[in-house]
Amino acid sequence: xxxxxxxxxxxxxxxxxxxxxxxxxxxxxxxxxxxxxxxxxxxxxxxxxxxxxxxxxxxxxxxxxxxxxxxxxxxxxxxxxxxxxxxxxxxxxxxxxxxxxxxxxxxxxxxxxxxxxxxxxxxxxxxxxxxxxxxxxxxxxxxxxxxxxxxxxxxxxxxxxxxxxxxxxxx
Amino acid sequence: xxxxxxxxxxxxxxxxxxxxxxxxxxxxxxxxxxxxxxxxxxxxxxxxxxxxxxxxxxxxxxxxxxxxxxxxxxxxxxxxxxxxxxxxxxxxxxxxxxxxxxxxxxxxxxxxxxxxxxxxxxxxxxxxxxxxxxxxxxxxxxxxxxxxxxxxxxxxxxxxxxxxxxxxxxxxxxxxxxxxxxxxxxxxxxxxxxxxxxxxxxxxxxxxxxxxxxxxxxxxxxxxxxxxxxxxxxxxxxxxxxxxxxxxxxxxxxxxxxxxxxxxxxxxxxxxxxxxxxxxxxxxxxxxxxxxxxxxxxxxxxxxxxxxxxxxxxxxxxxxxxxxxxxxxxxxxxxxxxxxxxxxxxxxxxxxxxxxxxxxxxxxxxxxxxxxxxxxxxxxxxxxxxxxxxxxxxxxxxxxxxxxxxxxxxxxxxxxx
Numbered sequence: 001x002x003x004x005x006x007x008x009x010x011x012x013x014x015x016x017x018x019x020x021x022x023x024x025x026x027x028x029x030x031x032x033x034x035x036x037x038x039x040x041x042x043x044x045x046x047x048x049x050x051x052x053x054x055x056x057x058x059x060x061x062x063x064x065x066x067x068x069x070x071x072x073x074x075x076x077x078x079x080x081x082x083x084x085x086x087x088x089x090x091x092x093x094x095x096x097x098x099x100x101x102x103x104x105x106x107x108x109x110x111x112x113x114x115x116x117x118x119x120x121x122x123x124x125x126x127x128x129x130x131x132x133x134x135x136x137x138x139x140x141x142x143x144x145x146x147x148x149x150x151x152x153x154x155x156x157x158x159x160x161x162x163x164x165x166x167x168x169x170x171x
Numbered sequence: 172x173x174x175x176x177x178x179x180x181x182x183x184x185x186x187x188x189x190x191x192x193x194x195x196x197x198x199x200x201x202x203x204x205x206x207x208x209x210x211x212x213x214x215x216x217x218x219x220x221x222x223x224x225x226x227x228x229x230x231x232x233x234x235x236x237x238x239x240x241x242x243x244x245x246x247x248x249x250x251x252x253x254x255x256x257x258x259x260x261x262x263x264x265x266x267x268x269x270x271x272x273x274x275x276x277x278x279x280x281x282x283x284x285x286x287x288x289x290x291x292x293x294x295x296x297x298x299x300x301x302x303x304x305x306x307x308x309x310x311x312x313x314x315x316x317x318x319x320x321x322x323x324x325x326x327x328x329x330x331x332x333x334x335x336x337x338x339x340x341x342x343x344x345x346x347x348x349x350x351x352x353x354x355x356x357x358x359x360x361x362x363x364x365x366x367x368x369x370x371x372x373x374x375x376x377x378x379x380x381x382x383x384x385x386x387x388x389x390x391x392x393x394x395x396x397x398x399x400x401x402x403x404x405x406x407x408x409x410x411x412x413x414x415x416x417x418x419x420x421x422x423x424x425x426x427x428x429x430x431x432x433x434x435x436x437x438x439x440x441x442x443x444x445x446x447x448x449x450x451x452x453x454x455x456x457x458x459x460x461x462x463x464x465x466x467x468x469x470x471x472x473x474x475x476x477x478x479x480x481x482x483x484x485x486x487x488x489x490x491x492x493x494x495x496x497x498x499x500x501x502x503x504x505x506x507x508x509x510x511x512x513x514x515x516x517x518x519x520x521x522x523x524x525x526x527x528x529x530x531x532x533x534x535x536x537x538x539x540x541x542x543x544x545x546x547x548x549x550x551x552x553x554x555x556x557x558x559x560x561x562x563x564x565x566x567x568x569x570x571x572x573x574x575x576x577x578x579x580x581x582x583x584x585x586x587x588x
Contacts, residue, residue, distance in 0.1 A: 055353060063511075064511070066352055066354065066514060068355065068520055068521050070511075081382075081385070082382040082385070087385075088381075088526070089530045089534075163491055166525065168530070
């Protein structure tokens with residue numbers, strides 16, 4: 001099955017995604033982001049899905065802390081609109097990125113969801129310069145009748161509590 | 172050093188090597204950052220006795236501490252024995268600082284407490300002479316500054332006309348007092364003065380921040396029409412300036428009876444549900460969005476609408492910026508949450524504003540590598556609206572480069588002193 005495009009049959013939609021399906025989904029998402037196909041990225045999320053990039057490690061709750069990103073559906077949509085608008089000089093053009101996601105560890109399996117953590121290494125290129133970003137990522141992926149969906153993605157950069165440079169794309 | 176610094180700065184323009192010349196940068200670190208008041212912390216970073224925060228004065232690492240009596244100290248973060256840093260945490264609690272190398276320990280006020288195996292020095296160690304180097308430290312309305320100089324004017328006088336604006340800015344504590352809530356740090360490959368200019372540059376706002384404006388509801392977009400509301404830029408002396416973009420948000424205690432803006436209605440309802448009386452709800456809601464002006468304090472700190480913007484020169488072409496989110500100390504949780512979300516919306520390495528600012532500043536540095544003999548123009552501006560600026564202050568319209576000219580005249584004064 002394609003983890004992104006095809007709806008799950010009712011039996012699959014009831015069950016938690018397998019680690020294998022979840023990993024395929026994560027890779028497909030990474031590929032979408034590197035290709036800047038943000039319009040295809042938005043529907044990967046559940047309605048209540050949360051996209052978080054914290055400024056501290058080991059937080060249990062994000063809403064009472066300052067984050068780099070703490071987006072619900074509305075902010076994700078606004079963010080994509082901004083990145084694709086052509087009027088943001090940091091993202092028109094954005095840095096080119098190539099990322100890999102690996103070192104997957106299943107954390108929990110609920111009725112219809114799997115939570116896994118992984119390592120992401122991303123290299124960006126702009127203005128004759130390469131930069132490397134590394135982070136721990138936690139994904140909560142749920143099975144729905146419409147296919148797998150991202151319910152939470154938390155990207156904790158290895159240096160999240162130190163300085164970054166401007167980031168004109170999505171992690 | 173043979174550069175005649177006075178020739179680099181005219182009344183309305185500065186010469187390109189101001190951004191690119193390493194030897195000028197080295198001189199700035201001595202002549203400016205070691206000769207004036209440099210912001211190091213906010214009082215809420217040190218909430219109780221025996222708390223600390225690490226910071227910088229220019230390029231030098233310091234620890235800002237509050238002792239048990241409540242007195243604040245700024246100490247060079249360098250053991251007096253063999254120079255190791257004695258603290259590498261951002262902030263926290265400590266009643267003693269112990270150097271990890273040979274175990275020399277220091278009190279919160281910097282005094283040398285104990286030296287292991289003291290007998291090895293015979294009679295030859297005067298411990299009273301070997302405390303951490305302590306910088307002169309003064310505070311105004313929660314803003315803590317330090318200086319290497321014991322003989323310059325008090326902070327109170329240095330801030331001068333800027334004090335009024337600090338007091339106005341702190342009203343966004345909504346009656347609770349201002350508290351730091353977290354910070355975004357980011358760097359850009361460019362000179363520190365590019366950022367210094369930017370905090371007093373309304374001209375760029377509708378261009379660079381178009382995508383931020385597009386992400387707001389129509390009512391808020393009107394509020395952020397910063398060039399169209401009769402604002403102004405005012406020279407406050409000593410290189411400080413204020414840029415008023417939204418005159419209706421200068422004094423947050425005014426107009427408390429005005430209708431609550433659409434984007435704050437949900438918050439207001441939450442506060443009412445929490446049992447907050449109507450007058451307090453209005454005060455908190457009005458404070459949540461921040462002030463309508465940027466106060467630029469030479470050389471390294473701005474009170475910018477709803478946050479502190481701290482700049483730190485790293486190299487001639489590398490600058491670190493910290494955007495400190497602030498909120499209400501002990502204020503309603505939903506109000507502080509909203510402040511955090513508003514801060515995240517614009518600020519930070521992936522905010523809707525900051526990355527575009529950073530890109531613009533980098534482009535300035537890249538461009539400045541061409542045309543060494545060309546001038547950076549800061550000559551923009553027409554008269555400020557009648558009667559808005561304090562009598563005797565030089566002022567221009569909201570998009571005037573008056574604040575940059577003020578900062579560069581201070582730069583010239585300090586570099587040629």
